Amino acid sequence: MINMQPYQNPTYFLLIALTLLPVVIANLCEKKIYWYQTLISFGFLLLSFGGIKWHQGIALIVYVVLEIILIKLYFNYRLRSNNSWIFYLTVFIAIIPLIIVKITPAIYGGQVSIIGFLGISYITFKIVGMIMEIRDGAIKEFKLWQTIQFLLFFPTISSGPIDRYRRFIGDYNKQLSREKYLDLLEKGVWYIFLGFLYKFFIAYFFGTLLMPQVAQNALAHGGLSWWLVAYMYIWSMDLFFDFAGYSLFAVGTSYIMGIATPMNFNKPFAAPNIKEFWNRWHMTLSFWFRDYIYMRLVFFIMKKKLIKSRITIANLGYLTLFLIMGFWHGVTWYYIVYGLFHACAIIICDAWLRFKKKHRQQIPSNRFTKLFAIFLTFNTVCFSFLIFSGFLNTMMFHHIMK
Amino acid sequence: MKEQIIEILQDLTGSDEVATNLDINLFGAGLIDSMATVQLLLELQTQCGVDVPVSEFERSEWETPNKIIAKVESLKA
Incomplete structure (x- = not known):
């Protein structure tokens, strides 16, 4: 049997266009054909x-079956009781497969x-999000079929964007008016072509x-060189356009199916600081980390009054968030x-923002300073991507082998 | 209730703009971040007695003083 990876070749897009045509027609008639979808x-x-x-x-089937059993068990438990340790244990069990997959290559x-x-x-992000919302009482019903649809939604299965259960289910069950669907369809098609x-x-x-x-030139030269600088920018551009392109395909395809999957990028290189950058770059991932890790941790520390200084709490939150993100990669x-x-960059950014707030009168703010802020942020980000690319690691080994 | 919320916001943001412009976008203007959001939720819990879990906090529903007031009033009712 043939195998085809998502959004890799023209045939895949042709298949999407052909198979989604009935979905488009049905939606234009304000109908949903669930069985066909x-x-x-x-x-x-x-x-x-x-x-x-x-x-x-x-592996996917076994994983999904086991995780759904876990979610259902936790949901039933949560109806009766709400022990924190059971919650932590459930989240831990849910991420065991991911931990194994991440540690094995190392x-x-x-x-x-x-x-x-x-x-x-x-999928793990979606599941953990569900478990946390079940704990909060935000997910009040467990529906097996809709959970399966949410977890295995094919346009976003390989690399996101990471949707949220309640948002997805809302779209899945809602019949859009023809005008609203047309609007979504138009955007979806536009996103796919922009993705191309x-x-x-x-x-x-x-x-x-x-x-x-x-x-090759950077490796041949070794150490610091203009080739390395060029590599840094080229790799960053490639990363952005490749991933943003993929995300546009995933969002576009979702839109055509009447599901408004959230966007992943919003002009990240125009961000005036690192904090703002993370509101624009791989947004569904950074918002996931913000909502399910950072805010929860900060909430916990402040509620239990474990640490007094707000600044210390925020910084500890950033370190935790970005370390977990690092390990996850x-x-x-x-x-x-x-x-x-990135944790250090955002801690420095926060300190600067506090300083700026206090000395608003003394610090100039004009078109030049704004451009400079974007320039500085862009270069900081590109440098972080050079680290992320692993090229420095390759260079080190190359050097040792010589 | 309204005054109380505005006072909380003034404390959090260190700005009086939140009292004069009730439709200002708190996140867009950089007056509130995730940290301040958590503080806001805790203040609402202790001062107004409304319990908002983090997962019920949808930014677009809480982005202006007016929206926050409406939200708290609806949760109180």
Whole structure:
């Protein structure tokens, strides 16, 4: 059987266009054909997790079955009682598979875990979000079929954007008026074509045409060189246009299906500071970390009055958030340093914002300072991506091998 | 209730703008961040007796003083 990875080649897009046509027509008649949507979702999942990737398909099925049992058990428990330790334990059990998948390559020299599959992180984020909202009493009903639809929504299964259960279910059950659907459809198609430009032209230009030669030159030169600086910018551009392009496909496809999956990027390189950057870059991930880790941790510390200073609490929150994010990317020194780098950057940013608030009169603010802020933020971010890229690691090994 | 909330916001943001412009976007203007949000939720809990779990906090529903007042009043009712 054939295997096709999401949004990689023209055939995949052709298949999306053809199979979604009945969905479009139905929505224009203000109807939903749930059975058909489920059928094509199953088809696309089979395409990505079948064929030569069948072992990933098995891993996905086992994972989803076990996690849904866990969610259901916790939901039933929560109806009766609300012990914090049971909650922590449930979250821990939910992330065990992800932890194994992330740690395995670090222990066995890059070997991939057999329980892993494409998109395991993103499903885990959705599940943990659900468990936390069940604890808060925000999710009041457990519906098996809708949970499956939410977790396995095919347009976003491989790399997000990370949607939220209640938001998704709201869209899934709602019948849009023709005008509203047309608006969504128009945007969806536009996003997909913008995605083509991002991923298959701009990212191709940076990543495939420029990058290999620049990387080679930087390696040949060794140490600090202009080639390394060029590599930093090229890699950053490639990362953005590749990932933003993919995200546009995922959001566009969702829109066509009448699901308003949240956007992932909002002009991140125009951010005037690091804090604002994280409100614009990989937004569904950073908002997930903000809402489910940072705010909860801060809430817990403040409520229990564990630490007095608000600044210390905020900084501790940032360190926790970005360290976890670093480890989540993978257990390598450069991902963890990347996390620490951003934690420090945002702590400094916060200190500066406090200073600015106090000395508003003395600090100039004009077009030049605003441009300078964007310039500084952009370069800080690109430098962090150079760490993230692992290229420094490659250079070190290259140097040792010589 | 209204005065109480505005007072909390003045304390949190250190700005009087929240009292004069009740439609100011607190997040957009950089007056409130996640940290201040948590403080706001805790203050609402202790001072107004409304319990808002973090997952019920949808930014777009809480972004202006007016929206916060309306939200708290609806939760109180």
